[in-house]
Amino acid sequence: MAGFDVLTRGDVLDTALRAREHLVSGGVPGALAAKDPRLWGHSAADHGRLGWLDLPFASRGLLSQVDALVAEARYSGLDHIVLIGVGAESLAAQAVMEAQGRAGADRPTGELTVLDGSDTAPLAFALERLDRTLVVLASKVGVSLEGDAYRRIFAGAFRERGLSEREIAGRFLVVTDHGSPLHDFARQCGYRLGLTDPYLPGHFGALSAYGLVPAVLAGADARRLLEDAAALAPSLSKDDDNPGLLLGAILGGCAQQGTGGVARDKVMLREPGGQGALSAWISQLLAVGTGKQGGGLLAVEPPGARGAFPDVHGVALNPPSPGKEEADTSVLAPLGAQFLLWEYATAVAGWLLGVNPFEPGGTSVQEAEDDAATLLRAAGRGPLPDEPPVYVEDGIEVHADFPWPPGADLRTVLGGLTAAVPADGYLSVVTYLSGDFSGRYLAPSFARASGRPVVYGPGPAYPHATGPIHKEGPGNGAFLVITGDPAPGDALAAHPVPGRPYGLAKLRLARALAEVRSLRARGLPTLRMHLRDPVEGAGLLTEAVRAVAGAGRGR
Template structure:
């Protein structure tokens, strides 16, 4: 695919055309193309925050710079790239590699299932580890780095050889930059002014994918082909997409804001949709506003305050309100431009750093682990226990009952969803449980959309809109004991007094506490038997009647 287009219809079209006319009358396309930061106020945005508009050409120099590294790792047989990172640092690279012939050569570790870590360690002799973060290394990143360092030592490698197996991608002058220098790791530096959620075509998205075998030159060519149209008042797909997103968030059907987007990405969702969800949440989720995207099966059907959008529809008419056609490189630039425009319409600065929420939760988890030592973590006493499922909640159940089981708990959570709200399911359970499984049942029961994913990556990617956005979410956090046959989960991390399973539980508790501090309805279920508990949770969520 070489062309690009955005088509919309119905009530969405009416809202979008009004918003587009307003954008043109205010000179937004020309000002944005000129990287004029005054669009968001005289001091609100630094000029450097708009550097993502230059990346289709500026990143060509980056590709030239890493040619030697690519040749070296190919010569030495390092054909497996492990990428350690959360949010933008991993989602763009995932999208670039998805479905391609070299997809298996990139493994992303974002704090999820230890099974993925186990498979990566099986290819240790062929592995280069990429640590990617705009600031310091995350709690999970530190644990993974230690695990891989110990694994390399077990192969008899020297400290110098181990250092050569790590590449750090970070901002110039960041804490991770200083650590990488002290450790003698390979280092790739990026522009600290570039917002993390606008970095898909920077080193964060491109370098891990190129090392794994992706063709980044074609991606940049695709983005560069789109760039000239983004300065126009007419025939500007980025302007229209931004007008759709921002215009609907201001006024949708029947005058009701449509601040939710149901994404369809044939054949059934994928990494690009996950990256778009992250971008929109981080760009707009603040000051009580925000756009939240959902993937099927998270939608129960037509939703008055949501509009549907299909990415690269296949042949035949699309049933979605909006259709977006573009090759991947152009998709990245198109959505970034649209997110900036939507943020302007919504009255928020889309380039503000989105890491404050993530740091708050991570700092809480770190404090928790240090204070507990070898003892129990806080907030581990359940309100009720139903079989092997612990129920951690602090709200009143329907009918004011003295005890509650799993069906009643889910019923109470659903009843806590506002009429314009949504549900979010985050899984901190190993064994392949992603939160997708109970989503259709919860969507049917609540009549509201459901977003889902594995923690901590899921809430890290969408946290700004949950915690600083409209405040209309209800949350299900699922943690669990490690399976008996998962030694990677229970073995202590080298140099740390905790295992990956304990770290994951601390993260789940910290996520729950952050949501409760903001007065949001949240339930944490802890599965003592993760396999059977996940099966039962999905079964109960899909039952037509819970009571």
């Protein structure tokens, strides 16, 4: 699509216009255009944190370097790209590939498989294409537990195919920052390196090497992406006719307490044809950029927002009929411009909310990963330390830090969880499972039962991407963490990680246990349900949640 615009109406428009006037009087557009970090205090003197504004132009030089790598990879028969990354590093590349697929562009493309969490199906898919595979490991810091596991598994699989150590090294590309721990590790291993600016915030790097390199290797047209972003860039220095300023005013203005004492700090994102990687990328951008100091913007998807919630503001992304949507706001722009538009708006919303959007936030996400690593080390080759369930029904274990009353059943447990959701809060469902079962199937019933929005995602990718808003934001979430034994026939779940005393299933459970401990340490209502049979248990759990929703309607 051509062009870009932000359309809004009603009380949202009134709120946005007041917020925009405040932004202009505060000199925000001009200061951003000048890349003046003092907008967020005199101590924020790092101009590099605003380098993302230059990426539509600066990243053009990157493409010529990547083109040479693409040509070499295709010459070697490598057209299947495996991207190992958790969070922002993978979501932008996924969004680029999804947009490429929808456009149906006639250009030679490869495949992109993302490994970012607990589902073994993508790994199985990738291992079947090993002879065509180039592995990209993307991280601004070090390699995650999953990244280490997947790297070891691929290196071992290449070795079994008879590749030499030099040939194996040629099958890996590392995208990281100059001087990062992963930089040094990659050099020691002899891997190819793509280095980025260490001062660029990771959640503002969609148009950097993190978002572009994996997608270009898989065949995406990044030049058009950058052209669309560059077309938007001149308007971002204006006081008027600045769509980024208006979107930021909408987001930040609505999130502040309005008439009636209600802050619309939850954003429901809609995409044509259903939610995709763009919505997921926006969710993490808002979570990391604004989720701090007891506030922030939480992104919600339509299945978890059945009904009207006074604190939810609807945003439609490229709706087919602008102005006729149920959403309060419509954002119209091609993908490259969407990236830059939302980054700019997040910066503006952060200024309105009094937080620095470029700071990575607290250490909650890293703490949970470190705790998982500690659990794995302590367990060695034995089982992970785990609390006994307080209740078991039909193979579904309920793990809680408090006992349930005698005679309680699964519906009572779930009803207690929905009752624990604060009046201004939300329910979060995180699944550490392999297969198709998702919190998406539970979200509509949970929303009806609790009368509050529901967010969901797979672990550890979703907690990693959105952890700041849950743990350092308003603190008004209640959490259901779902784990399970490996499904029958899932041989990869027990796949030993070369050089480690655990397999993928054990790693997945350690991640979930650490996440539960992290949430409980912050006093957040948290239940874990473990499915001894994940296939049968998923069906029983879905039925129980629907029953709770039905009972709620009857009250």
